[in-house]
Amino acid sequence: MDHNTTTTSYTPGRPRKRRPKPRPSGPVLLAPAGGHLEIIPLGGMGEIGKNMFAFRFQDEILVIDGGLAFPDEHMLGVDLLIPRIDYLIQNADKIKGWVLTHGHEDHIGALPYLFSQLPKVPVYGARLTLGLVKGKLEEFGFKVGDFNFREVSPDDRIQIGRYFTVDLFRMTHSIPDNSGMVIHTPVGKVVHTGDFKLDPTPVDGKPSHLAKLAQAGAEGVLLLIADSTNAERPGFTPSEAEVAKGLDAIIGKAKGRVFVTTFASHIHRIQSVIKAAEHYGRKVAVEGRSMVKFARIALDLGYLSVRDRLYSLEELDSLDDSQILVITTGSQGQPEAVLSRLASGTHQKMAIKPGDTVILSSSPIPGNEEAVNTVINRLYALGAQVFFPPTYRVHASGHGSQEELKIILNLVQPKFFLPWHGEVRQQTNFKWLAEAMGQPPEKILIAENGDVVKLTPDTFEISGKVPSGALYVDGLGVGDITDEILADRNHMAAEGVVVITALVNHREPHVEVVSKGFVKAGERLLGEVRKIAFDAIYQGVREKKPLEVIRDDIYYPAKKFLRKATGRDPVIIPMVIES
Structure with missing residues:
Protein backbone atom coordinates (compact mmCIF):
# COMPACT_ATOMS: atom_id res chain seq x y z
CA MET A 1 0.00 0.00 0.00
CA ASP A 2 1.19 3.50 -0.75
CA HIS A 3 2.40 4.82 2.61
CA ASN A 4 1.54 8.35 1.52
CA THR A 5 -2.16 7.56 1.05
CA THR A 6 -4.75 7.78 3.83
CA THR A 7 -7.45 5.15 3.29
CA THR A 8 -10.84 4.55 4.87
CA SER A 9 -12.91 1.39 5.06
CA TYR A 10 -16.72 1.10 4.99
CA THR A 11 -18.94 -1.69 6.23
CA PRO A 12 -22.74 -1.43 5.83
CA GLY A 13 -24.36 -0.43 9.10
CA ARG A 14 -21.18 1.13 10.50
CA PRO A 15 -20.27 4.80 10.40
CA ARG A 16 -17.50 5.84 8.01
CA LYS A 17 -14.14 6.68 9.50
CA ARG A 18 -13.35 10.34 9.06
CA ARG A 19 -10.35 11.17 6.89
CA PRO A 20 -7.78 12.97 9.03
CA LYS A 21 -6.99 16.54 8.12
CA PRO A 22 -3.84 16.86 6.05
CA ARG A 23 -0.77 17.85 7.98
CA PRO A 24 1.84 20.23 6.58
CA SER A 25 4.37 18.17 4.65
CA GLY A 26 7.22 20.68 4.72
CA PRO A 27 8.87 23.13 7.05
CA VAL A 28 7.28 26.51 7.53
CA LEU A 29 9.78 29.03 6.17
CA LEU A 30 8.99 32.72 6.29
CA ALA A 31 10.28 34.94 3.53
CA PRO A 32 12.32 37.89 4.79
CA ALA A 33 10.81 41.28 4.09
CA GLY A 34 10.85 41.83 0.35
CA GLY A 35 12.04 38.27 -0.27
CA HIS A 36 11.04 36.62 -3.51
CA LEU A 37 11.75 33.40 -5.37
CA GLU A 38 13.27 33.51 -8.86
CA ILE A 39 12.50 30.64 -11.22
CA ILE A 40 14.73 30.65 -14.29
CA PRO A 41 14.14 28.13 -17.09
CA LEU A 42 17.46 27.60 -18.90
CA GLY A 43 15.87 25.07 -21.27
CA GLY A 44 12.56 23.32 -21.89
CA MET A 45 10.40 26.40 -22.44
CA GLY A 46 8.97 26.77 -25.93
CA GLU A 47 10.72 23.56 -26.97
CA ILE A 48 10.91 19.83 -26.40
CA GLY A 49 14.36 19.17 -24.93
CA LYS A 50 17.19 20.86 -22.98
CA ASN A 51 15.10 20.77 -19.80
CA MET A 52 16.75 22.71 -16.99
CA PHE A 53 15.61 25.01 -14.17
CA ALA A 54 17.39 27.23 -11.67
CA PHE A 55 15.43 28.15 -8.52
CA ARG A 56 16.98 31.03 -6.59
CA PHE A 57 16.13 32.50 -3.21
CA GLN A 58 18.53 35.18 -1.98
CA ASP A 59 22.04 33.65 -2.14
CA GLU A 60 21.04 30.02 -2.75
CA ILE A 61 20.28 28.20 -6.01
CA LEU A 62 18.63 24.83 -6.58
CA VAL A 63 19.19 23.31 -10.05
CA ILE A 64 16.77 20.81 -11.59
CA ASP A 65 17.85 18.55 -14.49
CA GLY A 66 20.25 19.27 -17.33
CA GLY A 67 19.09 17.86 -20.63
CA LEU A 68 20.02 18.00 -24.29
CA ALA A 69 18.10 18.39 -27.53
CA PHE A 70 18.74 17.01 -31.00
CA PRO A 71 19.46 19.26 -33.98
CA ASP A 72 16.95 19.89 -36.73
CA GLU A 73 17.66 19.33 -40.41
CA HIS A 74 19.05 22.85 -40.84
CA MET A 75 21.80 22.41 -38.23
CA LEU A 76 24.28 20.75 -40.57
CA GLY A 77 27.08 18.89 -38.80
CA VAL A 78 25.70 19.56 -35.31
CA ASP A 79 25.44 16.50 -33.07
CA LEU A 80 23.64 17.84 -30.00
CA LEU A 81 22.29 21.00 -28.40
CA ILE A 82 22.87 21.77 -24.72
CA PRO A 83 21.64 24.70 -22.59
CA ARG A 84 23.69 27.84 -22.14
CA ILE A 85 24.55 28.13 -18.44
CA ASP A 86 26.25 31.55 -18.29
CA TYR A 87 23.96 32.46 -15.39
CA LEU A 88 24.97 29.40 -13.34
CA ILE A 89 28.67 29.89 -14.08
CA GLN A 90 28.42 33.50 -12.90
CA ASN A 91 26.63 32.38 -9.72
CA ALA A 92 28.41 29.07 -9.19
CA ASP A 93 29.12 29.80 -5.52
CA LYS A 94 25.38 30.03 -4.83
CA ILE A 95 24.48 26.53 -6.16
CA LYS A 96 23.58 24.30 -3.20
CA GLY A 97 22.20 21.18 -4.87
CA TRP A 98 21.03 19.50 -8.06
CA VAL A 99 17.91 17.30 -8.34
CA LEU A 100 17.24 15.01 -11.32
CA THR A 101 13.67 14.03 -12.16
CA HIS A 102 14.47 11.00 -14.38
CA GLY A 103 16.94 9.48 -16.79
CA HIS A 104 15.82 10.61 -20.24
CA GLU A 105 18.35 12.37 -22.44
CA ASP A 106 16.32 15.58 -22.55
CA HIS A 107 16.76 15.77 -18.76
CA ILE A 108 20.25 14.35 -18.08
CA GLY A 109 22.00 14.22 -21.47
CA ALA A 110 23.88 17.52 -21.08
CA LEU A 111 25.27 16.77 -17.61
CA PRO A 112 28.74 15.61 -18.76
CA TYR A 113 29.15 18.98 -20.50
CA LEU A 114 27.70 21.00 -17.61
CA PHE A 115 29.30 19.30 -14.60
CA SER A 116 32.81 20.21 -15.76
CA GLN A 117 31.95 23.93 -15.56
CA LEU A 118 30.27 23.98 -12.14
CA PRO A 119 31.14 23.06 -8.53
CA LYS A 120 30.61 19.48 -7.41
CA VAL A 121 27.52 20.05 -5.27
CA PRO A 122 25.29 17.18 -4.11
CA VAL A 123 23.39 15.63 -7.05
CA TYR A 124 20.20 13.80 -6.05
CA GLY A 125 18.54 11.19 -8.23
CA ALA A 126 16.86 7.81 -8.12
CA ARG A 127 18.86 4.63 -8.61
CA LEU A 128 18.28 4.14 -12.33
CA THR A 129 18.69 7.85 -13.05
CA LEU A 130 22.07 8.00 -11.34
CA GLY A 131 23.10 4.73 -12.96
CA LEU A 132 22.48 6.24 -16.40
CA VAL A 133 24.28 9.47 -15.46
CA LYS A 134 27.29 7.56 -14.18
CA GLY A 135 27.40 5.54 -17.40
CA LYS A 136 27.46 8.74 -19.43
CA LEU A 137 30.23 10.26 -17.30
CA GLU A 138 32.36 7.13 -17.68
CA GLU A 139 31.98 7.35 -21.46
CA PHE A 140 33.35 10.89 -21.26
CA GLY A 141 36.34 9.75 -19.22
CA PHE A 142 35.22 11.17 -15.86
CA LYS A 143 35.81 9.38 -12.57
CA VAL A 144 32.39 8.81 -11.02
CA GLY A 145 33.90 8.86 -7.54
CA ASP A 146 34.84 12.51 -8.02
CA PHE A 147 31.15 13.51 -7.95
CA ASN A 148 28.81 13.91 -4.99
CA PHE A 149 25.93 11.64 -6.03
CA ARG A 150 23.20 10.90 -3.51
CA GLU A 151 20.69 8.19 -4.28
CA VAL A 152 17.07 8.80 -3.29
CA SER A 153 13.81 7.03 -3.93
CA PRO A 154 11.09 8.66 -6.09
CA ASP A 155 9.23 9.52 -2.86
CA ASP A 156 11.99 10.89 -0.62
CA ARG A 157 12.46 14.29 1.01
CA ILE A 158 15.60 16.31 0.26
CA GLN A 159 16.90 19.38 2.04
CA ILE A 160 18.83 21.75 -0.25
CA GLY A 161 20.60 24.54 1.61
CA ARG A 162 18.53 26.62 4.03
CA TYR A 163 15.64 27.56 1.78
CA PHE A 164 14.60 24.54 -0.28
CA THR A 165 12.95 21.36 0.92
CA VAL A 166 11.99 18.99 -1.90
CA ASP A 167 9.36 16.27 -1.50
CA LEU A 168 9.62 13.88 -4.44
CA PHE A 169 6.63 11.85 -5.63
CA ARG A 170 6.54 9.08 -8.22
CA MET A 171 4.85 9.85 -11.56
CA THR A 172 4.35 7.24 -14.27
CA HIS A 173 6.25 7.94 -17.46
CA SER A 174 8.11 5.99 -20.14
CA ILE A 175 11.04 5.20 -17.83
CA PRO A 176 11.21 3.86 -14.26
CA ASP A 177 12.13 6.05 -11.29
CA ASN A 178 10.45 9.19 -12.60
CA SER A 179 9.59 11.88 -10.06
CA GLY A 180 7.71 15.11 -9.72
CA MET A 181 8.37 17.33 -6.74
CA VAL A 182 6.78 19.62 -4.19
CA ILE A 183 9.34 22.35 -3.52
CA HIS A 184 8.83 24.10 -0.18
CA THR A 185 10.26 27.61 -0.33
CA PRO A 186 10.06 30.68 1.93
CA VAL A 187 7.37 32.18 -0.34
CA GLY A 188 5.19 29.08 -0.64
CA LYS A 189 4.89 25.67 -2.26
CA VAL A 190 5.86 25.09 -5.89
CA VAL A 191 4.71 21.84 -7.53
CA HIS A 192 6.81 20.66 -10.47
CA THR A 193 5.16 17.67 -12.14
CA GLY A 194 8.18 16.54 -14.12
CA ASP A 195 7.32 14.51 -17.22
CA PHE A 196 4.26 12.36 -16.59
CA LYS A 197 1.19 10.52 -17.67
CA LEU A 198 -1.37 9.06 -15.27
CA ASP A 199 -1.10 5.41 -16.30
CA PRO A 200 -3.58 3.35 -14.24
CA THR A 201 -1.95 0.04 -15.27
CA PRO A 202 1.82 0.59 -15.58
CA VAL A 203 3.71 -2.53 -16.59
CA ASP A 204 5.92 -2.35 -13.48
CA GLY A 205 2.89 -2.10 -11.17
CA LYS A 206 3.98 1.26 -9.74
CA PRO A 207 1.30 3.93 -10.34
CA SER A 208 1.69 7.64 -9.76
CA HIS A 209 1.70 8.69 -6.10
CA LEU A 210 -0.90 11.41 -6.29
CA ALA A 211 -1.45 11.59 -2.52
CA LYS A 212 1.35 14.14 -2.14
CA LEU A 213 -0.16 16.24 -4.91
CA ALA A 214 -3.55 16.12 -3.24
CA GLN A 215 -2.06 16.95 0.16
CA ALA A 216 -0.09 19.86 -1.26
CA GLY A 217 -3.23 21.12 -2.99
CA ALA A 218 -5.22 20.90 0.25
CA GLU A 219 -2.54 22.88 2.09
CA GLY A 220 -2.21 25.46 -0.67
CA VAL A 221 0.07 25.57 -3.72
CA LEU A 222 1.42 28.91 -4.86
CA LEU A 223 2.69 27.77 -8.27
CA LEU A 224 2.27 24.74 -10.53
CA ILE A 225 4.85 23.97 -13.23
CA ALA A 226 3.46 21.23 -15.45
CA ASP A 227 4.24 19.13 -18.53
CA SER A 228 2.51 20.58 -21.63
CA THR A 229 3.62 18.01 -24.24
CA ASN A 230 0.17 16.60 -25.02
CA ALA A 231 -1.94 19.63 -24.13
CA GLU A 232 -3.45 19.57 -27.63
CA ARG A 233 -4.49 15.91 -27.38
CA PRO A 234 -7.99 15.19 -26.01
CA GLY A 235 -8.85 12.31 -23.72
CA PHE A 236 -6.39 10.09 -21.87
CA THR A 237 -3.04 8.77 -23.06
CA PRO A 238 -3.31 4.98 -23.56
CA SER A 239 -1.78 2.79 -20.87
CA GLU A 240 1.53 1.05 -21.43
CA ALA A 241 -0.32 -2.19 -20.67
CA GLU A 242 -2.35 -1.72 -23.89
CA VAL A 243 0.87 -1.39 -25.87
CA ALA A 244 2.20 -4.56 -24.23
CA LYS A 245 -0.91 -6.43 -25.43
CA GLY A 246 -0.50 -5.08 -28.95
CA LEU A 247 3.16 -6.12 -29.08
CA ASP A 248 2.32 -9.55 -27.69
CA ALA A 249 -0.31 -10.11 -30.38
CA ILE A 250 2.02 -9.16 -33.25
CA ILE A 251 4.97 -11.17 -31.93
CA GLY A 252 2.70 -14.16 -31.31
CA LYS A 253 1.49 -14.20 -34.94
CA ALA A 254 4.90 -13.64 -36.54
CA LYS A 255 6.28 -16.64 -38.46
CA GLY A 256 9.81 -15.43 -39.20
CA ARG A 257 12.30 -13.29 -37.35
CA VAL A 258 11.06 -10.28 -35.38
CA PHE A 259 12.90 -6.95 -35.14
CA VAL A 260 11.70 -4.30 -32.66
CA THR A 261 13.01 -0.77 -32.36
CA THR A 262 12.18 1.75 -29.65
CA PHE A 263 13.97 4.34 -27.54
CA ALA A 264 16.85 2.69 -25.72
CA SER A 265 15.77 4.34 -22.46
CA HIS A 266 12.22 2.96 -22.65
CA ILE A 267 12.90 0.18 -20.17
CA HIS A 268 9.18 -0.60 -19.68
CA ARG A 269 8.71 -1.13 -23.42
CA ILE A 270 11.83 -3.27 -23.72
CA GLN A 271 10.60 -5.39 -20.82
CA SER A 272 7.23 -5.90 -22.55
CA VAL A 273 9.01 -7.03 -25.73
CA ILE A 274 11.25 -9.44 -23.80
CA LYS A 275 8.24 -10.87 -21.94
CA ALA A 276 6.37 -11.47 -25.21
CA ALA A 277 9.44 -13.03 -26.83
CA GLU A 278 9.90 -15.41 -23.92
CA HIS A 279 6.21 -16.31 -23.98
CA TYR A 280 6.50 -17.45 -27.62
CA GLY A 281 9.83 -19.21 -27.25
CA ARG A 282 12.07 -16.62 -28.89
CA LYS A 283 15.65 -15.81 -27.90
CA VAL A 284 16.34 -12.10 -27.54
CA ALA A 285 19.35 -10.14 -28.79
CA VAL A 286 19.97 -6.41 -28.42
CA GLU A 287 21.91 -4.56 -31.12
CA GLY A 288 23.12 -0.97 -31.19
CA ARG A 289 25.48 0.86 -28.84
CA SER A 290 22.89 2.81 -26.83
CA MET A 291 20.51 -0.16 -26.65
CA VAL A 292 23.25 -2.43 -25.31
CA LYS A 293 24.37 0.23 -22.81
CA PHE A 294 20.89 0.93 -21.44
CA ALA A 295 20.00 -2.77 -21.27
CA ARG A 296 23.21 -3.54 -19.37
CA ILE A 297 22.62 -0.78 -16.81
CA ALA A 298 18.95 -1.73 -16.37
CA LEU A 299 19.85 -5.41 -15.90
CA ASP A 300 22.65 -4.63 -13.44
CA LEU A 301 20.36 -2.42 -11.34
CA GLY A 302 17.41 -4.80 -11.43
CA TYR A 303 15.07 -2.74 -13.62
CA LEU A 304 15.03 -5.31 -16.43
CA SER A 305 14.51 -9.02 -16.03
CA VAL A 306 15.28 -11.81 -18.51
CA ARG A 307 14.29 -15.40 -17.87
CA ASP A 308 17.24 -16.76 -19.84
CA ARG A 309 19.80 -14.16 -20.99
CA LEU A 310 20.37 -11.68 -23.79
CA TYR A 311 22.11 -13.14 -26.83
CA SER A 312 24.49 -11.80 -29.46
CA LEU A 313 23.53 -11.82 -33.15
CA GLU A 314 26.14 -14.48 -33.83
CA GLU A 315 24.51 -16.80 -31.30
CA LEU A 316 21.20 -16.55 -33.17
CA ASP A 317 22.63 -17.85 -36.46
CA SER A 318 21.97 -21.49 -35.56
CA LEU A 319 18.35 -20.91 -34.53
CA ASP A 320 15.21 -21.20 -36.61
CA ASP A 321 13.74 -17.86 -37.69
CA SER A 322 10.69 -18.45 -35.48
CA GLN A 323 12.98 -18.45 -32.43
CA ILE A 324 14.62 -15.06 -33.04
CA LEU A 325 13.78 -11.57 -31.80
CA VAL A 326 16.18 -8.63 -32.07
CA ILE A 327 15.73 -5.30 -30.24
CA THR A 328 17.57 -2.56 -32.13
CA THR A 329 18.34 1.13 -32.19
CA GLY A 330 17.02 3.32 -35.01
CA SER A 331 13.50 4.28 -33.98
CA GLN A 332 14.03 7.80 -35.39
CA GLY A 333 15.48 6.77 -38.73
CA GLN A 334 19.04 7.75 -37.76
CA PRO A 335 21.31 6.88 -40.71
CA GLU A 336 23.97 5.09 -38.65
CA ALA A 337 21.55 3.24 -36.35
CA VAL A 338 20.98 -0.49 -36.68
CA LEU A 339 17.50 -0.40 -38.24
CA SER A 340 18.55 2.07 -40.95
CA ARG A 341 21.54 -0.11 -41.84
CA LEU A 342 19.31 -3.19 -41.95
CA ALA A 343 16.88 -1.33 -44.22
CA SER A 344 19.66 -0.19 -46.55
CA GLY A 345 21.39 -3.58 -46.60
CA THR A 346 24.61 -2.27 -45.04
CA HIS A 347 24.55 -4.09 -41.70
CA GLN A 348 27.56 -6.39 -41.40
CA LYS A 349 25.95 -9.16 -39.36
CA MET A 350 22.35 -9.50 -40.55
CA ALA A 351 20.03 -8.60 -43.43
CA ILE A 352 16.26 -8.18 -43.70
CA LYS A 353 14.53 -10.81 -45.83
CA PRO A 354 10.95 -11.68 -46.87
CA GLY A 355 8.99 -13.07 -43.96
CA ASP A 356 10.64 -10.88 -41.32
CA THR A 357 8.46 -8.75 -39.03
CA VAL A 358 9.63 -5.27 -38.05
CA ILE A 359 7.94 -3.26 -35.29
CA LEU A 360 8.64 0.46 -34.86
CA SER A 361 7.50 0.94 -31.26
CA SER A 362 7.83 4.72 -31.15
CA SER A 363 6.55 7.86 -32.83
CA PRO A 364 8.86 10.11 -34.87
CA ILE A 365 10.16 13.16 -33.06
CA PRO A 366 9.08 16.26 -35.05
CA GLY A 367 11.57 16.70 -37.85
CA ASN A 368 12.36 12.97 -38.15
CA GLU A 369 9.22 11.96 -40.06
CA GLU A 370 10.89 11.81 -43.47
CA ALA A 371 13.81 9.72 -42.21
CA VAL A 372 11.44 7.24 -40.52
CA ASN A 373 9.24 6.99 -43.62
CA THR A 374 12.31 6.27 -45.75
CA VAL A 375 13.26 3.38 -43.47
CA ILE A 376 9.70 2.00 -43.51
CA ASN A 377 9.56 2.07 -47.33
CA ARG A 378 12.91 0.32 -47.63
CA LEU A 379 11.77 -2.38 -45.22
CA TYR A 380 8.64 -2.97 -47.29
CA ALA A 381 10.77 -3.18 -50.45
CA LEU A 382 12.85 -5.93 -48.82
CA GLY A 383 9.70 -7.98 -48.16
CA ALA A 384 9.29 -7.34 -44.43
CA GLN A 385 5.96 -6.89 -42.70
CA VAL A 386 6.15 -3.55 -40.89
CA PHE A 387 4.08 -2.36 -37.91
CA PHE A 388 4.20 1.27 -36.80
CA PRO A 389 2.00 3.85 -35.05
CA PRO A 390 -0.64 5.14 -35.35
CA THR A 391 -1.76 2.44 -37.80
CA TYR A 392 -1.01 -0.21 -35.18
CA ARG A 393 -1.17 0.04 -31.38
CA VAL A 394 2.55 -0.48 -30.82
CA HIS A 395 3.33 2.81 -29.07
CA ALA A 396 1.84 5.14 -26.48
CA SER A 397 3.14 8.51 -25.40
CA GLY A 398 4.77 8.94 -22.02
CA HIS A 399 2.99 12.26 -21.51
CA GLY A 400 -0.50 12.95 -20.23
CA SER A 401 -3.32 14.14 -22.48
CA GLN A 402 -5.94 16.76 -21.67
CA GLU A 403 -8.01 14.75 -19.19
CA GLU A 404 -4.90 13.87 -17.20
CA LEU A 405 -3.81 17.50 -17.20
CA LYS A 406 -7.22 18.45 -15.82
CA ILE A 407 -6.80 15.92 -13.00
CA ILE A 408 -3.50 17.51 -12.03
CA LEU A 409 -5.01 20.99 -12.07
CA ASN A 410 -7.93 19.82 -9.92
CA LEU A 411 -5.65 18.11 -7.40
CA VAL A 412 -3.19 20.98 -7.07
CA GLN A 413 -5.51 24.00 -7.49
CA PRO A 414 -2.56 26.40 -7.80
CA LYS A 415 -2.77 30.14 -7.37
CA PHE A 416 -0.39 30.61 -10.31
CA PHE A 417 0.47 28.36 -13.26
CA LEU A 418 3.54 28.02 -15.51
CA PRO A 419 3.10 25.62 -18.48
CA TRP A 420 6.43 23.96 -19.33
CA HIS A 421 7.93 21.17 -21.47
CA GLY A 422 6.41 22.05 -24.81
CA GLU A 423 6.52 24.35 -27.75
CA VAL A 424 4.58 27.62 -27.52
CA ARG A 425 1.51 26.01 -29.10
CA GLN A 426 1.41 23.31 -26.40
CA GLN A 427 2.07 25.79 -23.60
CA THR A 428 -0.73 28.02 -24.90
CA ASN A 429 -3.20 25.14 -25.23
CA PHE A 430 -2.44 24.13 -21.65
CA LYS A 431 -3.06 27.75 -20.61
CA TRP A 432 -6.46 27.71 -22.34
CA LEU A 433 -7.27 24.36 -20.73
CA ALA A 434 -6.48 25.75 -17.27
CA GLU A 435 -8.51 28.92 -17.89
CA ALA A 436 -11.57 26.76 -18.70
CA MET A 437 -11.41 24.90 -15.37
CA GLY A 438 -13.99 25.52 -12.66
CA GLN A 439 -11.34 27.07 -10.42
CA PRO A 440 -8.73 28.48 -12.80
CA PRO A 441 -5.40 29.84 -11.56
CA GLU A 442 -5.36 33.57 -10.87
CA LYS A 443 -2.53 34.12 -13.35
CA ILE A 444 -0.82 32.05 -16.04
CA LEU A 445 2.46 32.93 -17.73
CA ILE A 446 3.87 31.63 -21.01
CA ALA A 447 7.59 31.94 -20.32
CA GLU A 448 10.65 31.62 -22.52
CA ASN A 449 14.09 30.23 -21.79
CA GLY A 450 16.11 32.80 -19.86
CA ASP A 451 13.09 34.57 -18.35
CA VAL A 452 13.45 35.42 -14.67
CA VAL A 453 10.05 34.56 -13.19
CA LYS A 454 9.57 36.45 -9.93
CA LEU A 455 7.32 34.75 -7.38
CA THR A 456 5.95 36.01 -4.06
CA PRO A 457 2.71 35.11 -2.28
CA ASP A 458 1.02 37.89 -4.28
CA THR A 459 3.25 38.40 -7.32
CA PHE A 460 3.85 36.28 -10.39
CA GLU A 461 5.66 38.09 -13.19
CA ILE A 462 8.60 38.06 -15.56
CA SER A 463 11.05 40.54 -14.05
CA GLY A 464 14.16 40.12 -16.17
CA LYS A 465 16.22 38.02 -18.52
CA VAL A 466 19.46 36.02 -18.30
CA PRO A 467 21.57 34.68 -21.19
CA SER A 468 19.93 31.58 -22.64
CA GLY A 469 19.72 29.50 -25.78
CA ALA A 470 21.71 26.54 -27.04
CA LEU A 471 25.35 25.64 -27.37
CA TYR A 472 26.05 23.44 -30.38
CA VAL A 473 28.05 20.26 -29.85
CA ASP A 474 29.96 19.41 -33.04
CA GLY A 475 32.31 16.47 -32.65
CA LEU A 476 34.58 17.29 -29.72
CA GLY A 477 33.79 21.00 -29.86
CA VAL A 478 31.24 22.63 -27.56
CA GLY A 479 30.16 26.14 -28.48
CA ASP A 480 32.62 26.36 -31.38
CA ILE A 481 29.75 26.44 -33.87
Missing part, protein backbone atom coordinates in the same frame (compact mmCIF):
# COMPACT_ATOMS: atom_id res chain seq x y z
CA THR A 482 27.77 29.67 -34.06
CA ASP A 483 24.60 30.64 -35.87
CA GLU A 484 26.76 32.44 -38.44
CA ILE A 485 28.72 29.25 -39.14
CA LEU A 486 25.48 27.29 -39.51
CA ALA A 487 24.23 29.94 -41.93
CA ASP A 488 27.42 29.51 -43.97
CA ARG A 489 26.98 25.72 -43.99
CA ASN A 490 23.39 26.00 -45.16
CA HIS A 491 24.38 28.52 -47.82
CA MET A 492 27.08 26.17 -49.14
CA ALA A 493 24.68 23.21 -49.01
CA ALA A 494 22.03 25.11 -50.97
CA GLU A 495 24.18 27.03 -53.46
CA GLY A 496 27.57 25.31 -53.57
CA VAL A 497 31.03 26.83 -53.35
CA VAL A 498 33.49 28.27 -55.87
CA VAL A 499 37.15 28.53 -54.85
CA ILE A 500 39.37 30.94 -56.82
CA THR A 501 43.09 30.57 -56.16
CA ALA A 502 45.21 33.39 -57.59
CA LEU A 503 49.01 33.43 -57.54
CA VAL A 504 50.21 37.00 -58.02
CA ASN A 505 53.61 37.90 -59.44
CA HIS A 506 54.91 40.52 -61.83
CA ARG A 507 55.77 38.17 -64.67
CA GLU A 508 53.08 35.50 -65.08
CA PRO A 509 50.12 35.27 -62.65
CA HIS A 510 48.33 31.94 -62.25
CA VAL A 511 44.62 31.38 -61.54
CA GLU A 512 42.78 28.16 -60.73
CA VAL A 513 38.98 27.89 -60.30
CA VAL A 514 37.32 24.89 -58.60
CA SER A 515 33.58 24.50 -57.95
CA LYS A 516 31.89 22.04 -55.55
CA GLY A 517 28.16 21.56 -55.12
CA PHE A 518 27.53 24.25 -57.72
CA VAL A 519 26.03 23.87 -61.19
CA LYS A 520 27.88 21.59 -63.60
CA ALA A 521 30.20 24.37 -64.70
CA GLY A 522 31.50 24.11 -68.25
CA GLU A 523 34.85 25.35 -69.43
CA ARG A 524 33.30 28.56 -70.75
CA LEU A 525 31.83 29.47 -67.35
CA LEU A 526 35.02 28.72 -65.41
CA GLY A 527 37.06 30.40 -68.10
CA GLU A 528 35.08 33.60 -67.67
CA VAL A 529 35.72 33.51 -63.91
CA ARG A 530 39.44 33.00 -64.57
CA LYS A 531 39.39 35.99 -66.95
CA ILE A 532 37.78 38.15 -64.24
CA ALA A 533 40.54 37.10 -61.83
CA PHE A 534 43.34 37.76 -64.35
CA ASP A 535 41.96 41.22 -65.14
CA ALA A 536 41.87 42.08 -61.43
CA ILE A 537 45.41 40.82 -60.90
CA TYR A 538 46.91 42.70 -63.88
CA GLN A 539 45.18 45.91 -62.85
CA GLY A 540 46.17 45.42 -59.23
CA VAL A 541 49.82 44.82 -60.05
CA ARG A 542 49.85 47.81 -62.41
CA GLU A 543 48.34 50.10 -59.79
CA LYS A 544 50.26 48.49 -56.89
CA LYS A 545 47.09 47.59 -54.96
CA PRO A 546 47.27 45.65 -51.66
CA LEU A 547 46.41 41.94 -51.90
CA GLU A 548 43.16 42.40 -49.96
CA VAL A 549 41.99 44.97 -52.54
CA ILE A 550 42.86 42.60 -55.40
CA ARG A 551 40.90 39.89 -53.61
CA ASP A 552 37.81 42.13 -53.44
CA ASP A 553 38.28 43.06 -57.12
CA ILE A 554 38.04 39.33 -57.91
CA TYR A 555 35.21 38.51 -55.48
CA TYR A 556 32.54 41.06 -56.38
CA PRO A 557 32.73 40.85 -60.22
CA ALA A 558 32.85 37.03 -60.06
CA LYS A 559 29.82 36.95 -57.72
CA LYS A 560 27.88 39.29 -60.04
CA PHE A 561 28.79 37.27 -63.14
CA LEU A 562 27.85 33.87 -61.66
CA ARG A 563 24.52 35.16 -60.37
CA LYS A 564 23.67 36.59 -63.80
CA ALA A 565 24.90 33.54 -65.73
CA THR A 566 23.33 30.83 -63.55
CA GLY A 567 20.75 32.44 -61.28
CA ARG A 568 22.64 30.92 -58.34
CA ASP A 569 24.52 32.54 -55.48
CA PRO A 570 27.37 30.21 -54.50
CA VAL A 571 29.80 30.87 -51.67
CA ILE A 572 32.85 32.38 -53.38
CA ILE A 573 36.22 31.99 -51.69
CA PRO A 574 39.01 33.99 -53.39
CA MET A 575 42.52 33.21 -52.16
CA VAL A 576 45.17 35.66 -53.37
CA ILE A 577 48.79 34.68 -52.75
CA GLU A 578 51.88 36.72 -53.61
CA SER A 579 54.93 34.82 -54.88
